[in-house]
Amino acid sequence: MFIKEYLSDIFNATKSLFTGMKRTGYYFVHPKEIITEQYPDNRDTLKMAERFRGEVIMPHDENNEHACTGCTACELACPNATIKIITKFELTPEGKKKKALDTFVYHLELCTMCGLCVEACPTGAIQMGQNFEHSVFDRSMLTKKLNNPGSKIREGVE
């Protein structure tokens, strides 16, 4: 029936409009829902999202040891050549030669924070950090060395 369809159209339209207005009205009367961070003012209490990707970092434990084997999976995964792994050969106690990380070069100025390197890493040696205040006066300061000086690979990581 035409009239029935016409009236149910009007009813459903009104109902859906009210649903929308209820949602925005709820937000209007609940200022606690506001998600704006007033950044420079609340720098000390800034709450970052857990999945925020600010830069690539390599965590070191208290013995200055990291988990990077120098396998270059991250370097291969990187779409714009942000990472350059320089390896060296170390002698194991058994007298064998073994490939190890010498320098993890990270070009922050080239990085798009896609996180593919973190996904590619087989040992979980690198992560995405939360720091986003990267501005410096000299471009060369954006090229970083991620492994600490004198650090070595953690025991048992292959």
Add this chain to the structure above:
Amino acid sequence: MAVDIVLSKRQTPDSKPQTLMFSLQGITNWIQNWLTANLPATWVVIVESLIVILLAIGLFAVLGLMLVWMERKVAAHMQIRLGPNRVGPMGLFQTSADTLKLILKEGLTPDGADKFLFNLAPFVVMIVGMLLLAPIAFANGFQIWDINIGVLYISAVSSLSVIGILMAGWASNNKYSLLGAMRSGAQIVSYELSAGLSILCIVVLSGSLQITDIINAQQNGWWILKGHIPVIIAFVIFIIAATAETNRAPFDLAEAESELTAGFHTEYSGMKFALFFLAEYINIFIVCAIGATIFLGGWMPLHIGGWQGFNHIMDYIPSSVWFFGKTLFLIFLIMWFRWTFPRLRVDQLLNLEWKYLLPISLFNLLLVTLIAILGWHF
């Protein structure tokens, strides 16, 4: 034509708020008496007109600044943001700073534009807003011109604003401007019908076109409370049509940012743009003031027939507070629409008017007439 023509007319016997509270009528009476005692009659009219001009311009400036601030705050809170909060307390001076910036900017006129029409258009839009201010009663006895065809005057003059918009769109020599202006024309011409028909419902009920008569008819309750469901339907239709007539989202096809950059005011900058921007908010205020006057009783406090004590308490709230409260409530409602609903397409827009709003309001007018004839309203 000045403020005081209304005075000492139409004081219904049981309206005694004047003695109870601060009243603007006292001030206008005093000015009128002082002027007539000290000046010849012609000069009285001239001085009073000057006062009215000053008040109107002052009201426009304050309204423009306040409503833009209010819109930005309402929008922010509905979108879980904070809104302006840096310039002054709660960002109150943000709009003043913006206005200062616009005054300092160059008002560019494009090379291919029709210079005369291009520069005239913003003023046409503003003047229509100013003309509409005339019959609005801001408080008890505080009205510029209590014309006896007030409602007809309002619906006639409000349709003139489309001329300013078409003028701006045509003179800009820009395809986006022209498209926006044409859309605006189609829209305003369409929605004026249902707006007029819903106003007509109240005219039928109160039996007069005069604003003062319509307000006095709501002495024992506002029409929206007295008139049963048909008046509520008329009110809803009026609000929808008012939103469309002021070119605001969800009916902002005339300036649809995502499609036409800024529609009819794409080429305007500086103060000429500011005039269009101001006119939008002035129009919202006026349309809401008319809605508040016709459906919600204007300055009339909330009276319920027979409840003497309650009515007496309500009279203690000044009539100007009632008027501006109701108007601001309607403005908030229209802002709520804007920040909730997505924009309609042109065909949807015209469907809504010609297939839904117009038949419903015609049928509704019939119902209201029946109610008025049989005296079913309270």
